[in-house]
Each structure stands twice: as C-alpha cells, then as structure tokens.
Amino acid sequence: MQQAGVKVLRTWGFNAINATELPSALESGLTHYQVWNSSTWVLNDGPQGLQRLDNVINTAGKYGIKVIVAFTNNWVGYGGSDLYVQWISGAGKPHDIFFTDPEIIASYQAYVKTLVERYKDSPNIFAWELMNEARCLSDTLPAGPTCVPGSNTLKTWYREQSDFVRSLDPDHLITTGGEGHFYWRKPAEYWFNHSLVSDYNYNGQAGEDFDHDMLLPNIDFGTYHLYPQSWYPELDFPGSNWTVENWGLKWIDEHIKAANKADKPVILEEFGVSGLQNKSTIYPTWVQRALDTRHAIMPWQFGELGLTEDGGNRIIKYADAINHGASPNDGNTFYINQTAVWNIFTRAAKIQDARSG
Template sequence: MRLSLLSALCALAAALVGPALAGDAVPKDFVTTKGSRFELNGKPFWLPLLTTQEDVEITFKQMQDAGVKVLRTWGFNAITESELAGAKKSGLTYYQVWDSSEWKLNDGPQGLQRLDKVVETAGKYGIKVILSFTNNWVGYGGSELYINWIAGAGKTHDVFYTDKRIVASYQRYVKTIVNRYKNSSNIMAWELMNEARCLGDLPGSSQCAPGSGMLHTWYKEQSDFVRSLDPHHLITTGGEGHFYWPKNPVGFWYNGTFISDYNYNGQAGEDFDADLQLKNIDFGTYHSYPQYWYPQLDTPDRQNFTLKSWGLGWIKQHADAAKKANKPLVFEEFGVFGLGSSIAFFSEHN
C-alpha cells in the first residue's frame, strides 16, 4: 500500500496515548486539543512528524513495550525546490530536494541527522531497522520524482528501471544511505524499493510486459550494487510478492467474463519465485490487501471466495517459494477492514 509502516506506527502510538481530554483541569503530560491542533502541556503536539528526539524516544519505548523487534521505515523523503520554504517553516523532515534534473542532499538537522537519531535510538531499545531506498508511489517523493525531473513529462513509470540517468541518480542516493549506516548493527536490511511495479501513479508501457524480466533485471543489478558497497547487511526487494505463472493461468469469472489475476499473470512485473533466487536477495517480502485487490469478489454472494481461504493460499504459496529458495520470508504489510484487528485476523490464519 502507499501508506508507510511509520504512519501506522504513529497511529498505534496515538492510540496508546488515548483520546484527547477537554476542560481546564487537565493533568500534566495528557494530550489535549485546541481548535484544529493537538497540544501537550500547552505546546503544539503532532507525533507523526517525529521532529524531536523526545517524540522518537516515546515511539520506540512504546514499540519496545509492545514487543516490536523490527521497524521498517522509509530511508527517503524528497521534496521539490518550490516546497522547500514550507518544509523549513513546518519542520518537515526531508532528505532530498529536487531542482532541475538532479537532487540535492539534506544531511542537516532537518534531514539525515534525524534519520541518524532514529537508527541510533532503535539500537537503544533493541530494535533493528529495515530501510527502504525509494517508493513505487508518489508518497514521500518516490521513484516518480526521478522520472519527472530526469526523463521528463510524458514518460511511463517503468523508465525508472531502464533509463541510465535515473539508475545512476538512484544509485547515488543509495550509496549515500548505505555508506552512512553500513557499519551500524542497528540496520537489519536494505530494501530496494517499496512495492516496485511496472506501473505506479504513472502508467506502465508495453516494454515492461509479462515475461520481459525488466523488474527482475533491475532487482539483480541493484542488489548486486548494494552488495558491492556493503558485504554484511541483508538485502531484500520490498516487493508485494506478485507471481508470474504463465503455465498455470490464475483468474476468476466476473459478470460472465474471465479476468486474469494481476497477482499471478506477470503484469505487475515481479516474478516472486525467480526474484527470490537472486544471489544478493537474502529474504523475500510480500504484502496482502485482498479487499483492495479483489473488490468485486469480496461480496456476500461470492461463495467461492473468502478472505480466509484466499489469505491462507497466499501465505502458503509464498512459504512454499521461500522453502524452495531456502531463504527467510517476511509478511511485511497486510490489511483488512470491517473484520476488527488486521493483526488478529492474519495471526489467526498464519
């Protein structure tokens, strides 16, 4: 999904704080509201920005208390030059500023120094960090900033994987992040991209067709590149776990029409079985959002489709692939709605 795990953790932290209290006699350290903003002890309070070390400490302490061992978060956050003044005023964290056909690094106190604190504090609380280098989607300034600023308007999403200028720019940023933290044992793994696909918010092209191997080649080249910089940390794709099963077509009937299943027909660009076999991909990742992926099937009259049966199959298929590759597997993102806790639902059926 396009929402980050960090956002979810912030939501969890907010839930642990509890509802805001109204009235004048509010005890010390209780979160309150004033108009459209949150306050803590009379000062503005907005945890999702995590702009102070105190916020970071509180969040990690709550994660530690909840038994969290690994934090997966974005190792990127990019803005454009036109957004810079607003970012400085608001205190927003940003690591890259795009202007013309390249980006400038922000390694100052509002930039990578904040990520330094996150990595450092994670170790303090016994938590390992997985850092993702960029996003398939536009959220937080992902891969399409590279496309728009380097390749130009009108290009398809998949040029990110093939345009040599874009690859060089991506690798320049990857090298910056890896070299900064490659000696830190607080890092668990590097993640090449969150949810890489042939398409993003921009459409894909026919060049990234099922069986083209475009994304597989990119995974190989970039995992080899990261390994050349860092011989010790784990590397993974960050993918959703799409399969490519051309000899065993998967699909479903809907309104009298057979629909080829996007999770298995190669249109996404991934080939989970083959990608997991890559030498420098150390473990697999997969995601699960069945109600978003199959909205036409998640209805009371679809007797041959249930979230439970589909979810169990999805889990088993990835477990089988991981066993074949003899590599670990991380169920990295998941979500259901209208069924109570997603964690309880997936834990019950895992």
C-alpha cells in the first residue's frame, strides 16, 4: 500500500460471532472481537481478537498510513448490526430497531467506547466511522414501518452516535460510512418494463438523506458508495441507452454538489465494477471526475497476492477465502498484476499527494 501511494486505508473494527461458532473459530484461527450468547456480548481482546486490530493499526503507522475504523456493519458480514437485534430484541423484529431501541444503542455504544478508548491516542487513526452502509433494511431483516422516507430514523441515529463519539474523542474525525442515498422531494425516476419507477437511491426509502446528514455538526466529512452495475441490473444490458459509466459520473457530481453546499469534504469511499475490461475503461473517467472535483477516493477493494496461510488456500467466512495466494475477491478487488487498473489508482495517488504537499 505504501508503494502504491496509499495514505489512508479503511478497515472493519468489527468481527462478531455467535457462541456456537466459537469452537470452530478457535480451531481455525478465525478473528473475532465479540462473542454473542445472550443479550450481552463478550469482548475478545486476546491474540485472536483485538490484538489483531492492534497489529493492523500499528503496522499501518509504520508505513505512514492512517486508518478509518468502522464500528459495525449494516449487513450480516462479520457479525453486523443484526446480531444486536436478534440477541437483544429477539425474533420477529425489523432491522431498523437497531437505530431506535435504547438497549441496543447502549450495547453498540459500549463496544464503540471500547474501540475509541483503545485507539484514540494513536497517531495512526484518521477517522471513526459509525456504520458501514446503514439502511432501514438489511440482508437478513426487513425495514419496519417507522423507518420510511422522511422519518429521519438514520439521521437521528447519525446525530446521536456522532455526538457520543465526539464526547469520547474530541480530536479525530467522524463520518457516517453511508452509501450516500438521497431523499429528494421529487426523486429521480426511470422507465422499466413499461412503468415509471421511483429510484431507490433518491426517494429516501433506504433511510439516508445525504444532503441533510452532511449538515450534522459532528459529521466531519461525507462518504458515499458507487455500484451501479449491481444496483441497476434491470437497466444494464446490451443495447440499453443506460450506461454504468454515465450513471456513475452523475452520482459523483451530485455528491460533490451536496458536499460543497455543506462546506465539508467528501470521500468516494467505495466503488466497483466487475470484469477487468470494465474496470480499465470505466474507472479512469470516474477517478478523473473525482480528481477534478477535489474528492478523495477509496476504491473497493485493495487486494494482495502471494499470501501463504494454509498454503495460500484458506476459507474464512461468508464465502471469503484466500484462493491460490490471493486475498478474497468479490469481483471488485484489484491486484498489482492488473497493470491497467493498478496504474489508474497509483496515478491518482500521486496527484493527490502533490496537491497535499
């Protein structure tokens, strides 16, 4: 990463498992920070737990890289927010209760406090991130009737949790980790199957309101993500006049406009397309637009070759695996041997570095 010009990386500050998974986790060496067996989780700060996050943060610092730490996940991957819902509130509750239930919020804040107090004096921390991709729904639980467009459920949670983190750490930056969904009173629409469809990314259904979330006093910079290829599969087909590239450029423009209005920086924090040809042709235009509009960029995701654990073939969890020495690849991962893609990002890093002096 240092050789590629990376100055800031983002990593998960969460890895939670159920107690029933603990024996296999111990046997396989699986990283885990929280173990759930009741309405109270147990912290693992040992050599298979937070000591591994210590290693990530300390190693980053040795190479002049700072770290954004995300506190939990909207999705089931690595034991996200739904574990809080399932263990504290029980079966049958909607996902968005995570953002409103006092007992769940207290449990989340207890874990956040553990991480912030552990690392707030580290010079290697760049920012705290409240949650990866907060939405009203998750991949395992639906949204409830109180998390709807205009309910401000996520905005209220962003405000309360950013204020809480600020009370623990007055010095480091704080951001949401959101995908940057808008809540426009006249949301974008598109034609599909002879019908006019209200666009999920603009109608507030996801729960975010990027324009107003950016204005919260303890949200120091904005984040948004960019995956039109997977967000609009019904529009992305040969012969369509809709293109992944052009939609992405519009999405970038709309977020820099909102960030400028709020007078705050913004990071294109995750973006990806599948296929090497797509990456090598689409990324240059997205990255250049981000550079032209004074964005920061964090492509999803940085991959590594030549890994040797378990002979270079290691099952981790959620179908993640080291495969023939290469780190897990969800189709968006890029590697140093993919020169056409790699050079796009190393060039951008040099430009950003020159700008920052």
